Amino acid sequence: MDLAGVPCLFCSLLSCQGLHIHCPAHKIRIRSWAVAWSSCKSGAGASAPVLPQVSFPGDTDLIPAGMAPGLSASPPVVVLLLSLLGLAAAGKLLVVPVDGSHWLSMREVLDILHQKGHEVVVVAPEVTMHIKPSENFVMKRHSGPLSTQEEMERDFKAFFQVSFEEGLFFERFLKVYKGMKRITEFGVSSCEHLLQNKELIRYLEESKFDAILTDPFIPCGAILAEHLSLPSMYFLRGIPCGLDFDATQCPKPPSYVPRVFTHLSDRMSFLQRVKNLLVDIPNVFLCDLAFQPYSKLASEFLQREVTVLDLLRKGSVWLLRLEFVLDYPRPLMPNIIPIGGVNCAHKELPQEFEAMVNASGEHGIVVFSLGSMVSEIPMKKAMEIAEGLGTIPQTVFWRYTGKAPPNLPKNVKLVKWLPQNDLLAHPKTRAFITHGGSHGVYEGICNAVPMVLMPLFGDQMDNAKRVESRGAGLTLNILEMTSNDISTALKAVINDKKYKENIQRLSDLHLDRPIHPLDLAVHWVEFVMRHKGAPHLRPAAHDLNWVQYHSLDVIAFLAAVALLTLFISFKCCLYCCRRCFCKKGRMGKPTKAKSH
Structure with missing residues (x-):
């Protein structure tokens, strides 16, 4: 951020108020002996409100005690000063x-x-x-x-x-x-x-x-x-x-x-x-x-x-x-x-959805979305899904923009758009059917909603594997699944308490952070x-290059030193052995008697 000229701007704005400004290194320190607001208004006698003491980070001597008992300024100037401080800090x-x-x-x-x-x-x-x-x-x-x-x-x-x-x-x-x-x-x-x-x-x-x-x-x-x-x-x-x-x-x-x-x-x-x-x-x-x-x-x-x-x-x-x-x-x-x-930050539900959720009764709702990139699916698969959804008592909000399947049950509501995270945050939500995208999975974890995952491509298969390994949901193969598979998986995550307990534990761990991810x-x-x-x-x-990063040069050097040491040691031992055996050979060799 280029703050050049900002101190001069403050000086010019406040000089008419009788305030003297010193601002080295873009830090504004207001010191001063003040002239009342009335004197700046050509002798107007009305006294102005006293300027409140405002401290800036790092300033311990903004307005020394007893130095400016008469310091005063108009409220508009104070507001403008604070606004410009915000602008100066913006990037x-x-x-x-x-x-x-x-x-x-x-x-x-x-x-x-x-x-x-x-x-x-x-x-x-x-x-x-x-x-x-x-x-x-x-x-x-x-x-x-x-x-x-x-x-x-x-x-x-x-x-x-x-x-x-x-x-x-x-x-x-x-x-x-x-x-x-x-x-x-x-x-x-x-x-x-x-x-x-x-x-x-x-x-x-x-x-x-x-x-x-x-x-x-x-x-x-x-x-x-x-x-x-x-x-x-x-x-x-x-x-x-x-x-x-x-x-x-x-x-x-x-x-x-x-x-x-x-x-x-x-x-x-x-x-x-x-x-x-x-x-x-x-x-x-x-x-x-x-x-x-x-x-x-x-x-x-x-x-x-x-x-x-x-x-x-x-x-x-x-x-x-x-x-x-x-x-x-x-x-x-x-x-x-x-x-x-x-x-994961959520807002209040729109009134339209709030009314439909409340109408679901004690059974609650299920949220179904295959992500923002998938607008429709083949009719045969849509009919299988609709048949499976019709076997549960919950109201299902299905984000779907394609042609409605002819066997769509009464408990399923097709919507072109839904406030996914806000619906998941509602206490009546019992399960979440998702394609396993990272956005949806984290929203499910944040709101402690057990999941049925239907991964399509990319990292969605890996995300589904992670959720399933944590005991927070079940994964279905979208190509091979039948209406019975969908029904069984939904009833399991809704009625089996272990899925809710596991996702609740993950949610508690995720939310117990010193600062929100956003x-x-x-x-x-x-x-x-x-x-x-x-x-x-x-x-x-x-x-570092690849050799330096893996310390291959160091390993090679140490290996060379070790090999050289072994070689020298071996040669020394060999030399000593030869000397020793040669000496013993000479000492043990019989001497011939002289003949007369």
């Missing part, structure tokens, strides 16, 4: 988000930053799913690869539809691969449009931001941070190929840190540890393959050879949406801040803005 933050569910929790942080007086500028494509203008931030749009909202929705719908299709593994894998390739190309093209927008880049260069907050899943923000020489903060759940581990130099022992997509826990058998170790081999190539287009784009834009890993290693703080109540314990570096549950995230964003980064948290491991 300017550049945000480059990733659309979809990634954006939803980041938006919570931006809302709080706006409330605290910071200026937030969000850069996003013209066509997005969830990133919409808000009074809490300035929106800067740029062109993208898609021209219409319908085109974007069609592409994403086609990708997620694969999760519900049956068939041979290879066929489904090929479809998923093509879908991922399409999404990757979309991300690269969107980043290219941003970096080639000269007018927008010029605006960003002239705006004097204090820091940048971005999601490294699409590393366009990291490229901008390097170009603008800004300290960067990364807001994420994780990077599929484990690039976040490498970028932070975070230890990841394969003996107890399960890799993404392995569906393993932290307690593995021998064969599971073999599998966990082998997964790391293709991950190296997957990272290179997935991020090579961004590395090429960054090299062209920055006009020097650079990789995405090089850029990510410069991150000041990593705001990681994990919490060890759900995630397995693992090592973290000093600049990795766990903020799992950042999206406040923690906001604190570290402000910290980086104030201090222009956090270099004191950066481990020296970043400056």
